[in-house]
Amino acid sequence: MRTLAGIALFGLVMLPLPALLASQVWLNFLVMTLFFALLGIAWNVVGGYGGQFSFGHAAFFGTGAYCAAVLQAQLGLAAWLGFALAPVAGGAVAGVVGFLSFRYGLRGSYFALVTLAFAEVLRILANSAGFTGGGSGLLIKLAPGAANLQFADRSGFYYLVLALVIAGLLLSLWIERSRFGSYLVAVRENEDAARALGVDAFAIKLRAIVLSGAIAGVAGAVYAQMFLYVDPGLAFGPTMSVEALLVPIVGGMGTVFGPVLGSLALHLLSEAGRSVLGQAPGLNLALYGVLLVIMVLFLPDGLVGLLRRVRRRFLRGRADA
């Protein structure tokens, strides 16, 4: 009930923000923060709750992005159709990757490696295939209008991504409460013990990765609509894979609000870094790398874990007084 109230409060606070914010820069910041929260929510399903660390979520993200771009730019179909098919495509690719790697019992490092390799294979394929536009990528024709899922005003995207993030939060909450989620966490904590108790680990993990891939696919379609451009490096390159895993790790893996908190912290930090150190290539990602090391060294439970610890100490302090 508390988490549900938290999600409602989050929605209520976020909803009027575009009207209150005068600056487009801050609105843009919020849109990108929400977007990466969505990507983080996707990773969190299979990585956070399921403990299967994917290093190649770009494979699912990029499939969604290309799905939206190819349907519009090459086939001239409506934007919403691409948007609706993106989760199907992302989920399907995730299903293939998951089926192959879980079928053959890949765990831990091996799973991380194979997802990384699948993302690379897709990047090379997108680079050489014809219908993806090859290395020069695909441009979606500029046609502002809600019917084309293009908004002249940034706030249109804001509401779209906000709605998707809230849906993602509700989905995460459902996972926490459902039998499926309990099985998933059981597999994360001890796969052999879970199987001994009759949990079909393969089916559970497969369902988790398909769900995760579908959300990542939606994120990809959002990205394509926002920038109206997709190329192999953007879609399947390692940057998106890293963002997808960093956001929930910083925020707190396997928690509902972890990805949102993580995305906010990460992008506040990167904005601060940009204003202090100046705009230079590489610096932003270097900061992320250092942050990842620091988080694992000192805060393996993420920001949510830190908040919980602070609250517990606070409550204990009050009880003592």
Next chain:
Amino acid sequence: MSQLPIVVPSVLNGLTTGAIYALVALGLTLIYGVLHIINFAHGSLLMLAMFGVFFLHKLAGLDPYLALLVVPPACFVAGYALQRGVIARASHGKDHNILLVTLGIAIAIENVAIYFWRSDTRTLDLSYAFDTVNLGVALVALPRVVAFAGALVVAGGLWLFMARTDLGRAIRAVAKERQGARVVGIDVEHVFAMSFAIGTACVGVAACLLMPTFYVTPQVGHSFVLIAFTVVVLGGMGSFPGALAGGLIIGVTESLCGLFLGESLGQIGIFAIFIAILLLRPSGLLGHRA
């Protein structure tokens, strides 16, 4: 068989490239065999070592082959410090934490390099870079022959070291049975750090042997690290002969795929092998079933 005149040099070139892959993979497989972690920072450490060789030549006029006396020892020290100072502290008893930390180190190193050196491609101008050796069937560049021989020497040396020295025995003991090794008085933390250091030193040797014929950019690690993973997985995680054989196989495969499929699709061959091996035989061709 009319294609023989192109295929033979291509295979020879593949073998020499494969020897370098094997060298990078030897370090990776040593670290995996002992610590049971996949070191994602391996490629970025290679990149740093290559920049080291480059700047030693540019600023101090040191020949890449003489840099063998400087760069591998420096890598050794850096590897030891990295394992003891950062990676060991981060594990908190869970292997996936190490996976994330090495990923973080890789991202940090690579992007700091991009910040300082931009994405420019740098090469060395050496008088002997284009000398060739006539092997009877084809001409092969001299630095490539040196690299091939160097890789074999290092692999042989490493094997002797593991078989004959006390430290080598300790490393093998820790790899097999961590707790047992601790019980008989082996300093496990030290052995971990030494394995990481030796693995990183291998990368230093590879950098010295590579630079006469190869270029360096901050992203150069990428092309090597995935291939090195492939080699390690192909040969069997933790197996030295496997890494050597795997490196040569991958080198030849890449060279032949590049010849018949073209540059951009040529890489697909490597990834196809990688995924197929991971799925069908994750213990590798010469590895043991866990």
